[in-house]
Amino acid sequence: MPPPLPLKFVSSATSYTDLPPSRAEVAMVGRSNVGKSSLINALANRKQLAHVSNTPGRTQLLNIFEQPNGPTVVDLPGYGYAKVPHALHDTWQAMIEDYLLERESLQLVCILIDGEIGPTKLDIGMLEWARNYELPIQIVATKHDKVGGSRIGHRKEELAAKCGVEMSDVCWVSSEKGTGIDDLRMILHRVGK
Numbered sequence: 001m002p003p004p005l006p007l008k009f010v011s012s013a014t015s016y017t018d019l020p021p022s023r024a025e026v027a028m029v030g031r032s033n034v035g036k037s038s039l040i041n042a043l044a045n046r047k048q049l050a051h052v053s054n055t056p057g058r059t060q061l062l063n064i065f066e067q068p069n070g071p072t073v074v075d076l077p078g079y080g081y082a083k084v085p086h087a088l089h090d091t092w093q094a095m096i097e098d099y100l101l102e103r104e105s106l107q108l109v110c111i112l113i114d115g116e117i118g119p120t121k122l123d124i125g126m127l128e129w130a131r132n133y134e135l136p137i138q139i140v141a142t143k144h145d146k147v148g149g150s151r152i153g154h155r156k157e158e159l160a161a162k163c164g165v166e167m168s169d170v171c172w173v174s175s176e177k178g179t180g181i182d183d184l185r186m187i188l189h190r191v192g193k
């Protein structure tokens with residue numbers, strides 16, 4: 001069993017140009033409220049390392065978490081939060097896109113999809129955008145615990161098909177119950193090795 005990731009919060013930034021240097025980096029990307037911050041807490045087995053909230057749009061900066069012998073993890077603001085004014089929305093979008101395209105140490109982009117809801121239009125758009133730029137991606141389906149027992153098999157097939165990947169390409173997790181967290185720790189462990 002892989003141990004919890006010894007992640008430590010280092011800083012927040014509004015631009016990738018303000019980030020501390022890193023050797024290897026993993027980004028958590030996804031719709032607002034999909035569970036990015038909760039996942040970082042689960043990976044570290046800590047409750048309040050990253051801010052979790054019922055209010056979408058809680059994470060508004062690039063939040064950097066370092067560990068001694070593994071990749072830096074970056075918690076990004078969620079996309080698709082309708083209540084943000086347009087001008088601000090565009091600024092967020094640019095912040096995320098610039099980071100994803102310009103950060104040299106970025107080695108893996110975890111694209112989180114809500115397992116209960118399935119990929120939305122925005123998620124598919126994000127996937128296509130990432131593929132278009134040939135970013136290395138890992139699809140992570142969140143909130144496994146919210147999908148009822150009898151529906152899970154069908155939901156796994158459906159989610160993978162909609163994302164255009166094999167079922168085995170999707171890492172299903174529950175930050176609440178701990179499902180799949182070991183698998184994702186293993187995936188992150190290999191980054192930069």
Ligand code: GTP
Pocket residue numbers: 030031032033034035036037038039051052053054055056057058059060076077078079142143144145146173174175176177
């Ligand atoms: P933003 O910072 O707004 O982009 O959101 P986020 O993607 O960081 O989501 P966050 O981790 O703050 O979680 C949003 C909500 O989903 C919170 O109420 C969490 O408790 C809940 N949540 C996250 N992961 C899980 C999970 O695995 N299971 C269940 N049942 N709820 C979850």
Ligand code: MG
Pocket residue numbers: 036037038051052058059075
């Ligand atoms: Mg967050």
